Amino acid sequence: MLRICRPSWIAAIWAILLGAASARAQHDILLAEDLKIPRVTIAWPVRDGGVATFSGERRYQSSAQKRELAPNIDVYVGLGGTRLDRGKADRRGAVVQVGLYKQDPGKPFFRDIKEGAAITIRLDRVVMNRPAAPVPRTSLVHMRYMLEDLQTCGLGGEARNLILTADKQDPVLQTYNELSARPGSLDGSSPDAGRVETRVEQDGAISLSLTLPYALLRHTQDPYQRTTPGGFFEPNHFHFEIELMPAGPAAPPPEQASASNPAVAQAPDAAAGQPTKVPSDSPR
Secondary structure (H helix, E strand, O other): OOOOHHHHHEEEEEEHHHHHHHHHHHHHOOOOOOOOEEEEEEEEEEEEOEEEEEEEEEOOOHHHHHHHEOOOOEEEEEEEEHHHOOOOOOOOOOOEEEEEEEOOOOOOOOOOEEOEEEEEEEEEEEOOOOOOOEEEEEEEEEEEEOOOHHHHHOOOOHHHHEEEEEEOOOHHHHHOOHHHHHHEOOOOOOOOOEEEEEEEEEOOOOEEEEEEEEEOOOOOOOOOOOOOOOOOOOEEEEEEEEEEEEEOOOEEEEEEEEHHHHHHHHHOOOOOOOEEEEOOOOOO
16 A cells, blocks of 8 residues: 655645645736737838838847847837836736837938938737736836937936836836936827827737837937937937736636636647746846
8 A cells, every 4th residue: 555654745735735826826917928929010201201111020028139120220029117127117017118229329210210200119919818908107218328429418327318208297207317307298298299009909909009209319418409310319229118907807727717617628729828927127
């Protein structure tokens, strides 16, 4: 007869219980479904009257995994960002971001962009592990400038970061000095302001769109007042982010769903992948 040592038996039971509790806790966290790959689209009007448009899929990764999407532009999609880094995120939610980097700092960010134009950055197919909705007032753009450009204009390293917010009273503004911020510049209140649009599709996927006037790339402390393309130093990097919040009860964990409906456990793709949350390493 097989005999099981009592301490080993107890340890096995505890391991099972702790594993189940951990799975339930993870299920309650708002996470991105990594099998649903978001699509990024960038567009801007050009001088000849057309529109330059570039689109491609990006998995949730860090800025270190950025890849070319348009001439002189590398792009990444990630979770986390400035709001989380500055300790102003809601622990119940998740921050989604799309970031752009110049490949060559000496070249224009948006080739042949028309004067007075706005850049459109769209992120589609954002799918979470439970119903979620974007919170437009948490929208922000974080820009980072080259130290050499700042020094040429008599500015120091403290001016490297610039933040644009949708909410004039955004708590994240408390972590920046007033010369490094444009409060409310994404509220869509005027033609000169940026605008954020969000939509939750019927299947639960989230679409995000930022319309950013090119002139807003100019640093607030730039001593010159020019806003035409090539008339001011541009950031070397910027990203757009927004916070998502749970919009309904979470679906039951897999083990509960299987118990209530045995057919779920037999579905070929029922356990095709687990949602993942990738930490951001966006520059501060």
